[in-house]
Amino acid sequence: MNTLNKHLETVRINLADRSYDILIGENLLGQSGTFGQLPQAAAALIVTNTTISPLYEATLRQALSGHYKQIHSVHLPDGEAHKDWVTLNLIFDTLLGRACDRKTVLFALGGGVVGDMAGFAAASFMRGVPFVQVPTTLLAQVDSSVGGKTAINHPMGKNMIGAFYQPQRVVCDLGVLKTLPARELSAGLAEIIKYGPIADMAFFDWIDANMDALKACDTQAMAHAVKRSCEIKAFVVGQDERESGLRAILNFGHTFGHAIEAGLGFGQWLHGEAVGCGMVMAANLSADMGLIDLAFVKRLTDLIERAGLPIKGPVLNAQDNAGQYLAHMLHDKKSVAGDIQFVLMDGLGKARVSAAPEAMVRAVIDRCCA
Amino acid sequence: MNTLNKHLETVRINLADRSYDILIGENLLGQSGTFGQLPQAAAALIVTNTTISPLYEATLRQALSGHYKQIHSVHLPDGEAHKDWVTLNLIFDTLLGRACDRKTVLFALGGGVVGDMAGFAAASFMRGVPFVQVPTTLLAQVDSSVGGKTAINHPMGKNMIGAFYQPQRVVCDLGVLKTLPARELSAGLAEIIKYGPIADMAFFDWIDANMDALKACDTQAMAHAVKRSCEIKAFVVGQDERESGLRAILNFGHTFGHAIEAGLGFGQWLHGEAVGCGMVMAANLSADMGLIDLAFVKRLTDLIERAGLPIKGPVLNAQDNAGQYLAHMLHDKKSVAGDIQFVLMDGLGKARVSAAPEAMVRAVIDRCCA
Structure with missing residues (x-):
C-alpha cells in the first residue's frame, strides 16, 4: 500500500462539467488514494470478468474499502462474444438485487469489453450513475477506456447500441501490463502506433526508436507511450465529444479492421490486430489517392510488423474477397447514406475522413490480403 | 391537409444546444409543415404499436413523405407489460435490418410506453440518433413526451434502465384526444392537475373552473391545459434537466403512485390513476406535516374525483398494508441510501422533496386506502 508511486502522470480530459483525469502509474490499483474525491456513495459495484477477477479484484476491493460501506461485484463471462444484452x-x-441507488459508483475492472459494458450500464442504470474505468489491458488504457464511448454489440453489428457517457476517472496501472499475454500487448501497441500517423509524427519516431522497450513492457517507456496516447486522444475528444467531425480520425485503420473482425467472426482476431492490419490498408489507400508517399507506407508497415501484428488481411471470400470486405464496411455505423467513410492520412501526422473510389479500394484489398 | 390550423401554440424547451419546440394544435399529425426543418436524413422510422398503427400511421406517413426517401415502421406490442429489452x-x-444509418430520424407515435421506448432506442442506436415525439394520449402530451426522460422497465423496477435524451420536437395533436377512452383521458388529467399544487395555483383554479370542458375534450380548454402544463414542465426541466434537484417536484404523487402500480402489478391501474390517488396521499402527508391545511387537501381530493380518478388506494396486503406500500416505495429509484424521498406540498403552489417520519407515512396510508 505504501509502495512508492513511480512515474505518476496525469492527463486531463477537458469536457466542461464532464471533465476528468486519467491517472497513469505503477501500483495504482491497490492504493486507497487512487480512488479519493470521487462522488460520495454508500455502495460500489465492481464489474469485472471471470478471468480478471482472480487476478485483481481483491486488490481493488482493499483499495476501495475505505471509501464505500458496501462493495458488491459481478463477474461477467469473458470475451467479445458476450458483449450483449444478456450479459449487460x-x-x-446485480444492481437491483443489491438494492443499489442512483448514487452507486461502478468500477469497470478489465479490458475493453468490460469497460464498454460497465460504461453503458452506468449510462443507463436509473438514467445514469457515476463510473470509473480501471483498464487492465494496454488497448483499453490507451484507447477504449478514454473518451466516453460505451456500447454493446447487436447480432447485426458491433457497438451498435450504446451511449456517449464519460467516466469520473480512468486509472491506468502500468503494473498490470506486465502479466499481459504477448498477443494482447501487441494489440495494444496497434492503437498506440495509430496516434502517430494521424496526429504526431514526433511520437511516431519515438515509438519507432523504442519499440523493443515497449515490447519488453519497460515501465518508463510504457508510461510515456500511455501518457502521450491519452494526451492525443484527450485533445481530439475535447474538440469533438460526440464524433460529429474530428473525432472520427481516431478510427484510422478501423474501417478495414471492422471488416476483418466481422468477416472472420468477432473474437477470431483481437481488435488491435485487425486495426494494425487495417492501418496498413488505410495507408495504402492514402498513398494510392496521392495523399502520402509509399516510403511512409513501408515504414508504417514495418513498425506494425515489429509490434508483433499481422500486416496481411485474411481472405474472407475466395470468389470476391474485395466485395466481401466492401459489404462489411458498408454495414459499419460510420457509413452515411450508403457511402463508406474512410479515415485517410492527409500528409504525415494528419488525417481526414472521406469516401474513396470503389475500384481503388478493391485494388488495395486485393494487394493487402494474403 | 389544408385544414385551418386552429389554436396553434408553441412552447419552447430551453436546454442550450438541446432546445426544442412543443407544437400544440388540431390536425398537426397530417400536415407536412409540422415536420419541416428537422435534421436531414434519407430515412425515417415510425415506432408505434399495434393499437395506434391502424388509427394514425397512414396519416403520419403521408405527412412525412415529402421529407424522407424511405419511411420504415415497427409495430410494438401494446402495453406497459412489453416495455422491456425484448420489445426494445x-x-x-428493424433499424439494422433496414440498413438505417446514424442520421435516421425516429418518430414515436403513441402513448407514454411507445415514447419511452422509442426515445431510449434513439438515445442508444449508434450512440444516438434524432427523434420526434408524436404523443397520442393526453398523459404523454402533458408529461411523458416532454423533458427527455426515456426508459424501459426491469423485472425488479419500473423505468430502471434508460437515458436523459431530448427529442428534436414534440407534436401534440389535440384531435387525437377526441377518440381517447374516458379512462385514459382521466389519467391524463391527473398529470395536468399535478402542475397546480406544485407550481401554479392560478392554473389550479382554472382547472377547477374548467373541469367539465376538459372532460368533454373541448378544444379551446384542452389547448390551454396542454400549453400551460408544458410551460410549467419546460420551466422546471430547463432549470434541472437531469433531476439533480428541482425536477423531482414533478414526481408529486408518484412515490405513492409507484407503490400502487408495483403492488397491483404494472398495468392494472393506469399510471395517471395511480398518480391521482398518490397525490391525495401526498397532500394528506403534507397536511399531517403541517405544510398545508386540510381544506386544500379536500379541494384537491374533490377535483381528482371529478376528473374521474380513484381517490382511495388499493389494499395491497391485508396483514400490513402500510408495510407493503413502504417496501415498494423504498425500492423506488428516488430512494437514496435507504431513505424514501417524498414530494410534499410546501404551502400552496410550492413543493419540496424530503423524507418523512415512518409513523406518519403509515397513518396516511391507513387513512387513504379502502
Whole structure:
C-alpha cells in the first residue's frame, strides 16, 4: 500500500462539467488514494470478468474499502462474444438485487469489453450513475477506456447500441501490463502506433526508436507511450465529444479492421490486430489517392510488423474477397447514406475522413490480403 | 391537409444546444409543415404499436413523405407489460435490418410506453440518433413526451434502465384526444392537475373552473391545459434537466403512485390513476406535516374525483398494508441510501422533496386506502 508511486502522470480530459483525469502509474490499483474525491456513495459495484477477477479484484476491493460501506461485484463471462444484452442484464440484475441507488459508483475492472459494458450500464442504470474505468489491458488504457464511448454489440453489428457517457476517472496501472499475454500487448501497441500517423509524427519516431522497450513492457517507456496516447486522444475528444467531425480520425485503420473482425467472426482476431492490419490498408489507400508517399507506407508497415501484428488481411471470400470486405464496411455505423467513410492520412501526422473510389479500394484489398 | 390550423401554440424547451419546440394544435399529425426543418436524413422510422398503427400511421406517413426517401415502421406490442429489452430490440432489429444509418430520424407515435421506448432506442442506436415525439394520449402530451426522460422497465423496477435524451420536437395533436377512452383521458388529467399544487395555483383554479370542458375534450380548454402544463414542465426541466434537484417536484404523487402500480402489478391501474390517488396521499402527508391545511387537501381530493380518478388506494396486503406500500416505495429509484424521498406540498403552489417520519407515512396510508 505504501509502495512508492513511480512515474505518476496525469492527463486531463477537458469536457466542461464532464471533465476528468486519467491517472497513469505503477501500483495504482491497490492504493486507497487512487480512488479519493470521487462522488460520495454508500455502495460500489465492481464489474469485472471471470478471468480478471482472480487476478485483481481483491486488490481493488482493499483499495476501495475505505471509501464505500458496501462493495458488491459481478463477474461477467469473458470475451467479445458476450458483449450483449444478456450479459449487460447481469449488471442490472446485480444492481437491483443489491438494492443499489442512483448514487452507486461502478468500477469497470478489465479490458475493453468490460469497460464498454460497465460504461453503458452506468449510462443507463436509473438514467445514469457515476463510473470509473480501471483498464487492465494496454488497448483499453490507451484507447477504449478514454473518451466516453460505451456500447454493446447487436447480432447485426458491433457497438451498435450504446451511449456517449464519460467516466469520473480512468486509472491506468502500468503494473498490470506486465502479466499481459504477448498477443494482447501487441494489440495494444496497434492503437498506440495509430496516434502517430494521424496526429504526431514526433511520437511516431519515438515509438519507432523504442519499440523493443515497449515490447519488453519497460515501465518508463510504457508510461510515456500511455501518457502521450491519452494526451492525443484527450485533445481530439475535447474538440469533438460526440464524433460529429474530428473525432472520427481516431478510427484510422478501423474501417478495414471492422471488416476483418466481422468477416472472420468477432473474437477470431483481437481488435488491435485487425486495426494494425487495417492501418496498413488505410495507408495504402492514402498513398494510392496521392495523399502520402509509399516510403511512409513501408515504414508504417514495418513498425506494425515489429509490434508483433499481422500486416496481411485474411481472405474472407475466395470468389470476391474485395466485395466481401466492401459489404462489411458498408454495414459499419460510420457509413452515411450508403457511402463508406474512410479515415485517410492527409500528409504525415494528419488525417481526414472521406469516401474513396470503389475500384481503388478493391485494388488495395486485393494487394493487402494474403 | 389544408385544414385551418386552429389554436396553434408553441412552447419552447430551453436546454442550450438541446432546445426544442412543443407544437400544440388540431390536425398537426397530417400536415407536412409540422415536420419541416428537422435534421436531414434519407430515412425515417415510425415506432408505434399495434393499437395506434391502424388509427394514425397512414396519416403520419403521408405527412412525412415529402421529407424522407424511405419511411420504415415497427409495430410494438401494446402495453406497459412489453416495455422491456425484448420489445426494445424489435426497434434495433428493424433499424439494422433496414440498413438505417446514424442520421435516421425516429418518430414515436403513441402513448407514454411507445415514447419511452422509442426515445431510449434513439438515445442508444449508434450512440444516438434524432427523434420526434408524436404523443397520442393526453398523459404523454402533458408529461411523458416532454423533458427527455426515456426508459424501459426491469423485472425488479419500473423505468430502471434508460437515458436523459431530448427529442428534436414534440407534436401534440389535440384531435387525437377526441377518440381517447374516458379512462385514459382521466389519467391524463391527473398529470395536468399535478402542475397546480406544485407550481401554479392560478392554473389550479382554472382547472377547477374548467373541469367539465376538459372532460368533454373541448378544444379551446384542452389547448390551454396542454400549453400551460408544458410551460410549467419546460420551466422546471430547463432549470434541472437531469433531476439533480428541482425536477423531482414533478414526481408529486408518484412515490405513492409507484407503490400502487408495483403492488397491483404494472398495468392494472393506469399510471395517471395511480398518480391521482398518490397525490391525495401526498397532500394528506403534507397536511399531517403541517405544510398545508386540510381544506386544500379536500379541494384537491374533490377535483381528482371529478376528473374521474380513484381517490382511495388499493389494499395491497391485508396483514400490513402500510408495510407493503413502504417496501415498494423504498425500492423506488428516488430512494437514496435507504431513505424514501417524498414530494410534499410546501404551502400552496410550492413543493419540496424530503423524507418523512415512518409513523406518519403509515397513518396516511391507513387513512387513504379502502
